[in-house]
Amino acid sequence: MKLFEKPLSTDQLFKGRVITLRRDMVELENGSVTSREVIEHPGGVAIAAVDDNDNLLMVRQFRYPFAAALLEIPAGKLEYGEDAFACGKRELEEETGHVAGFYHPLGQLLPTPAYDNEIIHLYFAKNLTETHQHLDADEFLAVEKIPFEKVVDMILKNEIRDAKTQIAVLKTKLLRDQGVL
DSSP states (O other), rough: OOOOOEEEEEEEEEOSSSSSEEEEEEEOSSSSEEEEEEEEOOOOOEEEEETTTTTEEEEEEEEGGGGGGEOOOEEEEEOOOOOOHHHHHHHHHHHHHHHEEEEEEEEEEOOOOTBBBOEEEEEEEEEEOOOOOOOOOOOOOOEEEEHHHHHHHHHHTSOOOHHHHHHHHHHHHHHHHHOOO
């Protein structure tokens, strides 16, 4: 088994401000031909930032597809070609009004690899200094400081459903428990 699909053709179906949707025709390893719909996205960055009192900086913001305000760690969209670490530092300050003196990479997350090429880069941050927020004109969110262990418990109780938040927080918990962070 080769576990490979050979691209044959591509049609762009939609190009928006954030995503592009395309339909590819592919040949499977058994010779049959089928289509794949792919959402192209520049990727993003998310930061699990913990203050000196062991509170995790969280943001609550309205997420239109779910018609609800969700609790998440600070995050933002990359511009094509932008450095992920620089984007993460910028987003932390823009959204929460804090800069960090220490960062540790937590890896990358592929949120929906069946139909989306988005990659989210995850970081842990500490040694925070308060500055001020720099929200975009169309960005509305509330910053909340929640004890780190309470956030872990909220994740385990499914009170925080955002994938990037779950993964970054639980990776941070494991690394802290192992003495790495």
